[in-house]
């Protein structure tokens with residue numbers, strides 16, 4: 385990947401669960417950073433041209449034969465290096481110090497004292513609260529290094545070779561449990577590597593516009609606009625770069641939420657003046673879904689139909705050369721720590737199959753960004769907050785939140801119930817801190833009593849979860865009065881519902897969506 389960013393930090397990933405966090409912390413200092421696998425050849429590193437290197441933590445022990453080790457060329461490069469936890473042990477091991485198993489595994493909060501004038505701790509008080517998570521420890525630092533901090537358990541909690549600008553920490557400066565960790569990273573990045581805070585969302589937008597113009601030339605770009613954060617921000621950014629040579633296609637599959645399609649059209653066509661083709665394909669989708677109850681079948685039908693309609697609409701536009709996609713950095717990192725279990729639990733529908741089928745080249749302006757950085761770009765581009773901070777919504781839409789058969793009546797019930805959930809969650813000021821909150825329509829009816837009448841009606845389940853990335857999630861302990869309000873509003877306002885339940889399962893073993 386080529387980048388225009390002047391000063392940057394490269395992070396070599398040894399498999400720590402915190403590696404992404406290191407990248408985030410550096411970026412928060414307005415310095416561009418990227419993660420590469422631990423064994424990235426030194427030639428590739430040189431080509432990338434970082435101002436400094438950070439070696440991440442990791443679950444291995446350098447004492448193991450199969451321990452992951454970097455290209456030793458990095459130590460001859462003259463670049464400043466910061467080793468964190470396992471990264472520290474790698475430095476020690478490769479530079480001929482001594483690593484030994486610690487008598488006690490040190491895990492959790494610890495106090496370290498640093499008594500040095502080291503650049504790394506410049507401006508910090510002598511005693512620091514830090515987060516430790518390691519089995520091995522440093523018995524003797526390599527030649528040229530001196531200990532610069534100690535803890536009760538680790539005589540060498542940090543070490544430095546100021547001459548070569550090599551530094552290492554036994555603890556994790558990137559986590560919130562190391563309150564002054566940000567300062568330590570700042571010292572490394574600004575003072576030791578000499579980077580300046582030049583990477584901002586403003587500069588990102590300017591550079592991206594240049595890049596998009598370069599890449600696209602006089603060509604035309606197509607964008608599948610879903611109304612979600614990534615495709616929305618991408619559309620506005622690309623529109624800024626190439627104007628009317630961008631065409632967005634919005635497919636209303638009939639499985640959208642209350643008022644959603646109208647809002648997309650209003651925002652992008654009327655406010656941003658983007659060339660938007662909105663296709664109402666509800667009838668086609670619903671016809672294909674008639675009688676289908678199997679979740680995987682629903683997903684396949686919805687995914688295939690989407691591709692078919694998108695292709696048909698694209699054909700009407702004439703010759704197109706590029707397809708815009710909101711691919712994010714975590715999707716492209718070739719990294720040892722992010723390869724989760726790969727079993728297909730659910731076949732997620734996205735537009736991944738399109739470019740190959742349509743022989744289109746990709747425009748992916750966010751390949752270098754994390755999700756919250758895309759939100760900042762959205763703010764820079766003045767997108768409305770309801771788009772920038774919208775909770776994720778699955779491609780198959782309400783189709784996988786209606787358990788059992790999908791039809792207009794059931795869709796209408798779920799839409800109304802869902803709108804109440806969202807309205808109440810927003811009213812309680814909880815919308816942004818919750819990852820997803822929504823209603824699900826169950827495939828059963830239950831008995832109730834309304835007035836003096838027996839009812840036999842539908843059941844709505846409420847789901848609200850917190851999550852960092854959708855891979856794991858926990859149910860939210862919503863206040864009882866909020867749950868009470870949601871329940872009574874749904875039962876009173878949505879005809880056909882007489883019972884509301886709250887889903888209190890985490891993921892795993894549950895999943896976020898019910899299908």
Ligand code: XMP
Nearest residue numbers: 731732733776777778779780854895896897
């Ligand atoms: P699960 O239900 O697997 O969902 O815990 C994890 C995240 O993925 C979203 N999701 C989907 N997104 N197409 C999508 O674009 C899909 O088929 C799909 N299924 C689930 C879900 O909303 C959650 O954010």
